[in-house]
Amino acid sequence: MRSSASSRSAQDLVGHGARAWARAVGLAAMAVLMASCGSLEKDETAGMATDKLYEEARDDASNGNWDRAAKLYERVEARAAGTPLAQQATLDLAYAYYKGGEKAQAQSTIDRFIKLNPSSPAIDYAYYLQGLINFNENLGLLGSLAGQDLSERDQQASKDAYQSFRQLVTQFPQSRYASDAALRMNYIVNTLAQYEVHVARYYYKRRAYIAAANRAQQAVQEFQRSPAVEEALYIMAMSYDQLGLPQLRDDAQRVLVQNFPDSRFLKDGLVAAPKAWWQLW
Template identity: 60%
Template sequence: MLWRPALMALLALTLQLAGCGSTPKDEGAATTAERLYKEALEDMESGSYERAIKSFERVEGLAAGSLLAQQALLNAAYLSWRSGEKAQALAAVERFIKLNPSSPALDYALYLRGIINFNDNLGLLGSLAGQDLAERDQRASRDAFQAFKQLVDQFPASGYAADARLRMGHIVNTLASYEVHVARYYLRRGAYVAAANRAQGALSEFPQTAAAEEALTILVQSYAKLELTALRDDAERVLRLNYPNSVFLNDGKVAGSKPWWKLW
């Protein structure tokens, strides 16, 4: 992944600077922590994530207050996420951010919080079910957006900022698609007021996304069903102005018959 090389560089830096942070209670604990940390890294590289997580957690306790402990906590969060333990991973990241607001790795922690929440794939079961990303609950996507936004606002020059900006753009499109998905659902079931309200909300919050075309179409059809002629004409005028070649206009397709994001 894009950020893995940076993570490994941070691991190496931490090993070099471990002694520069707050000193653990005694040299025995420090030696044990460093040994456990190196063993955990080996387990991490070999794919023994569960054992590595336990070792990193022990390191965090033994080297409390040091850079080594900070990195151990981040590693445990990362591996928990890779193991599918999202709640555990988020808890570890949130603890890091709360305990280390001035850490040199804070930008990575924010990035990791965004990555954990970032729903860029559905996995095997989602693919088999034919479920689209926009059809899922979007709370995680909004949480990811906020994490990435905090990262780019606080650390615009961070090595993770460019990728965070790209993911933010993807999330905005996904959130817009979700709103249109809900509007389409209401339209199909004859809940025209709800469909119009949801489509209008999508246009207000996400006006520059690809989903805006279908949102306008849903508005036209909802207002037509409600016999709100003036509103229907206004929505259709905006649709024709912004999307003169829209398939919904030129092919006479009904909104919801085949969503714009379905390519087959």
């Protein structure tokens, strides 16, 4: 009896194993079929000439269909590797990512282009686009709703943008993009100065007078031609006054009066900015 039972048990195991194997094979076959169908869907442009594919990508970009345009530029870049068309596709791909809100992908794509094509005729545009990607960083929904000023955020993106524009203006002063880059550089400098003053004001209002004076002094030294210097000098004078340093206070106030004789800060002091709707303090 035991022998018979063992035999049946072995047969059942074999049968179960065979059925399991059959199911596994069936599932694998289905997976291969589905993958094939998926690849057929993804490869809808397989028979299209590369130049025609590029034209279609540009049409999508012109119509604002940035996601599809990016996918098509990726294929052009792969098919035309090592050609001028591939380089152009890379530039267009970075721009499509940028316009589609894919900042990280746009940045990595343009960085890759600059690294691989330092002598490209379009390198000036590459630097311009590299700066533009950081310059136009989106504040996001909360920033927009709260009315957050650009000068109140971390300025690393602005600093990166400034370096890209500076490289363009320095190396290619005759570039068609140089004048616009220079204007953006001026804007960035003013923004960076405003950021330093914003921090100095923050410290001053919290009675951290040494930190306030140091941050205001940094703004004055680094951004001498920025309008934000007016408030920076006033914060310096007031901070030194609170610290009991009359000579430094008088020096800062004298420079303020000489450069901004009609300064509103001398009349009104630090006027508190209106609070955003979400601020409870």
